[in-house]
Amino acid sequence: MISFFAVAGILAIATLALNIQWGYTGLFNIGIGGFMAVGAYTAAILTTPLSDPPPFLPGHLGGFDLPFLVGILAAMAVAGLLGFLIALPTLRLRADYLAIATIGLAEITRLYILNALTITSGTFTIRGLPRPDQDVSDVFGWLTGGQELDVGPVLSNLIIFVIIVVIIVLVYVVMERSTRSPWGRVLKGIREDEDAAAALGKNTFRYKVQVFVIGSMIMGAAGALFAHWFRVAEANTSFVPADTFLIWIMLIIGGSGNNKGAILGAFLVWGLFALTILFTSQLPEFLRLNFSFIRLAAVGAILILLMIYRPQGILGEERVISKMG
Amino acid sequence: MVLQPLINGLIFGGILVLGAVGLTLVYGIRRFPNFAHGDMMALGAFFALSFTMSFLTVLAFPPELMWLALLLAMAVSMVLMAVLGFVLEWGIFRRLHGESLVRPLIASIGLAFIIQNVIRIVWGTSNQNYGFPSQIARSLPLGIRLTDNSLGILIAVVVLVLAIHLVLKYTTLGKSMRATADNWDLARVTGIDVQRVVYATWAIGSALAAAGGALLGLFAVIRPIMGFALLLPIFAAVILGGIGSPYGAMAGGLLIGIGQEVSLPFLFLLSDTSVAVFPFLVALVVIAGMAVILGLWLTDQNRPRQAKYAYASGGVMGALATVILVASAVGALNLYLPFPLFFAMGLQQPSAFKPAIAFMILVLVLLIVPGGLAGLADKPRFKEFMKSVSALPKRATAAGKSLIGRVTPRSK
Numbered sequence: 001m002i003s004f005f006a007v008a009g010i011l012a013i014a015t016l017a018l019n020i021q022w023g024y025t026g027l028f029n030i031g032i033g034g035f036m037a038v039g040a041y042t043a044a045i046l047t048t049p050l051s052d053p054p055p056f057l058p059g060h061l062g063g064f065d066l067p068f069l070v071g072i073l074a075a076m077a078v079a080g081l082l083g084f085l086i087a088l089p090t091l092r093l094r095a096d097y098l099a100i101a102t103i104g105l106a107e108i109t110r111l112y113i114l115n116a117l118t119i120t121s122g123t124f125t126i127r128g129l130p131r132p133d134q135d136v137s138d139v140f141g142w143l144t145g146g147q148e149l150d151v152g153p154v155l156s157n158l159i160i161f162v163i164i165v166v167i168i169v170l171v172y173v174v175m176e177r178s179t180r181s182p183w184g185r186v187l188k189g190i191r192e193d194e195d196a197a198a199a200l201g202k203n204t205f206r207y208k209v210q211v212f213v214i215g216s217m218i219m220g221a222a223g224a225l226f227a228h229w230f231r232v233a234e235a236n237t238s239f240v241p242a243d244t245f246l247i248w249i250m251l252i253i254g255g256s257g258n259n260k261g262a263i264l265g266a267f268l269v270w271g272l273f274a275l276t277i278l279f280t281s282q283l284p285e286f287l288r289l290n291f292s293f294i295r296l297a298a299v300g301a302i303l304i305l306l307m308i309y310r311p312q313g314i315l316g317e318e319r320v321i322s323k324m325g
Numbered sequence: 326m327v328l329q330p331l332i333n334g335l336i337f338g339g340i341l342v343l344g345a346v347g348l349t350l351v352y353g354i355r356r357f358p359n360f361a362h363g364d365m366m367a368l369g370a371f372f373a374l375s376f377t378m379s380f381l382t383v384l385a386f387p388p389e390l391m392w393l394a395l396l397l398a399m400a401v402s403m404v405l406m407a408v409l410g411f412v413l414e415w416g417i418f419r420r421l422h423g424e425s426l427v428r429p430l431i432a433s434i435g436l437a438f439i440i441q442n443v444i445r446i447v448w449g450t451s452n453q454n455y456g457f458p459s460q461i462a463r464s465l466p467l468g469i470r471l472t473d474n475s476l477g478i479l480i481a482v483v484v485l486v487l488a489i490h491l492v493l494k495y496t497t498l499g500k501s502m503r504a505t506a507d508n509w510d511l512a513r514v515t516g517i518d519v520q521r522v523v524y525a526t527w528a529i530g531s532a533l534a535a536a537g538g539a540l541l542g543l544f545a546v547i548r549p550i551m552g553f554a555l556l557l558p559i560f561a562a563v564i565l566g567g568i569g570s571p572y573g574a575m576a577g578g579l580l581i582g583i584g585q586e587v588s589l590p591f592l593f594l595l596s597d598t599s600v601a602v603f604p605f606l607v608a609l610v611v612i613a614g615m616a617v618i619l620g621l622w623l624t625d626q627n628r629p630r631q632a633k634y635a636y637a638s639g640g641v642m643g644a645l646a647t648v649i650l651v652a653s654a655v656g657a658l659n660l661y662l663p664f665p666l667f668f669a670m671g672l673q674q675p676s677a678f679k680p681a682i683a684f685m686i687l688v689l690v691l692l693i694v695p696g697g698l699a700g701l702a703d704k705p706r707f708k709e710f711m712k713s714v715s716a717l718p719k720r721a722t723a724a725g726k727s728l729i730g731r732v733t734p735r736s737k
Contacts, residue, residue: 089691092695093695095427103556104557107553111678111680112678114677241553245434293446297446303438304439307421311428
């Protein structure tokens with residue numbers, strides 16, 4: 001159960017990040033998986049302790065054994081840098097160019113990760129990521145003056161879960177505050193009519209780059225948390241395009257331009273996704289064998305139906321009325 | 326040996342051309358990028374596969390006539406996909422026509438998911454092929470080796486591209502397609518049934534996609550996920566050619582295909598040399614040079630032939646000069662720095678990294694000429710720049726001559 005809420009929470013962080021990019025500013029990023037993968041592998045390389053490589057493998061870059069927080073911050077930095085690099089050529093152009101560039105970036109990132117044997121150990125994944133247990137027990141010891149904190153598996157789950165919740169709340173509060181600020185109003189202006197915003201003297205390109213980099217950084221953090229939660233960084237089955245569009249569905253169902261909706265959408269969609277696993281075993285054989293494919297096809301069908309019948313999502317956009325005086 | 330990657334690139338590029346022309350036609354008229362196009366190519370390939378098999382078994386084609394069975398299957402697959410394209414526009418994309426390109430775009434992604442997973446459910450997840458007996462490549466002059474399959478692909482691509490050219494240039498439908506792509510409202514005002522044109526465009530684009538997918542099955546194996554892998558190169562081709570320009574897409578497809586195959590040896594170098602990024606740069610510069618040359622060649626139709634050759638030599642000179650400059654700079658830095666400037670990228674399987682080339686070209690195009698090759702025609706400043714670059718060798722020789730003339734006394 002805690003596993004469900006932790007993963008849903010991580011996805012909610014990524015959905016919030018997409019919300020500031022797409023929901024508020026209208027930047028069409030369909031490379032979320034790529035940014036998350038970069039975050040995950042950055043954290044994995046920096047925080048994993050040194051270990052002997054498996055037989056016949058050269059071993060990957062890493063073994064730095066740095067603290068959890070350093071890993072998260074570095075993941076944000078690297079994902080943000082990647083976002084900055086892709087934002088420069090594409091954000092001056094129409095939305096479709098950004099879409100093509102980001103989906104390409106995500107795929108190339110994944111291809112590189114799966115191929116760079118000496119850096120990411122390719123398809124063999126980086127295992128043994130630490131949870132923030134040691135860091136927490138260090139802080140505990142420092143606070144209580146030398147007492148030992150024995151972190152078992154339950155407490156370990158709880159610690160990282162609390163960290164996820166704290167990050168969700170943090171991202172939510174910062175976003176709510178910033179999107180109601182003059183800065184946030186410029187973002188909505190860009191989304192509604194970029195020419196008008198530019199005519200009012202706003203450097204829309206700069207705002208768009210800022211938003212894109214901030215969103216990418218949060219996605220990087222989400223990816224790092226994902227890797228820490230499962231104690232493995234792998235790009236064989238995770239961070240694929242399907243994951244990106246799962247996050248898109250979460251945002252669209254929750255209602256883009258609505259932070260509460262983004263979180264609600266993440267928990268709702270992940271809940272449905274998890275529920276389907278429960279009754280899989282009762283299905284006839286044909287359906288059971290092809291279950292994951294049917295589910296992905298259903299994801300596609302839901303996207304199409306949402307676009308035709310309810311593009312604004314369940315909650316729709318939250319109306320924000322500026323207070324006078 | 327040297328020309329072999331070029332030929333392979335030409336074959337793969339020809340297949341990309343078929344995908345890219347269909348994509349760019351729909352993109353130009355419907356004004357949204359169809360992310361399901363790659364998966365439509367995959368579906369076309371699987372249709373062709375199934376029909377080839379059933380023609381061979383049910384209609385008892387003798388094995389010698391296997392290519393005929395494939396040809397028939399390809400035709401059936403094209404017809405089926407044309408109908409599917411019509412149905413998609415009628416059922417989905419007609420309802421999403423409007424100001425925003427995002428709604429049809431997201432719907433096309435959903436469609437890609439559906440097609441990809443239907444393929445996995447119906448045909449399974451393993452790689453398949455037409456089961457042609459393995460062929461001995463025939464040797465041609467200049468060390469080129471070509472199998473019958475590759476030759477067949479080239480012929481099919483040429484025939485289809487010619488057909489598209491004739492349709493676009495000489496039929497009423499083709500003319501109304503170009504008019505609608507140029508200006509939707511104006512086309513409607515002049516009495517063109519725009520919706521009918523859109524249906525026709527979907528049908529033609531999907532049929533071309535089916536042909537491309539079916540031919541790819543001759544060049545490589547047919548994989549259920551090949552649609553997604555194709556997406557990046559065809560989008561790169563469309564953007565390189567300029568969105569909505571079928572002739573640009575043809576040039577773009579060939580360039581991307583050749584670029585990917587030509588840089589493959591460099592990608593292999595990437596896996597273990599310490600100055601690995603350097604050959605990569607070389608490949609990129611050469612490709613960019615080629616693109617510029619071809620772009621000018623295509624867009625300046627009014628220039629005399631000599632001027633075109635001057636441009637071409639200018640482009641090659643520029644690319645070579647850049648390569649030499651970059652090479653010496655990197656070499657010098659690596660000699661004198663205590664650490665290598667570039668890390669080896671350590672690629673496990675370099676050929677799997679090929680789409681990265683297409684992506685690099687795509688980003689370069691977006692940075693330099695977002696309008697693509699077709700957009701170059703509208704850039705007088707760029708043309709002036711290229712003219713001055715191409716005049717450089719002439720000016721250099723002139724300067725050299727005058728210098729030599731000054732130093733050596735004129736003999737009588």
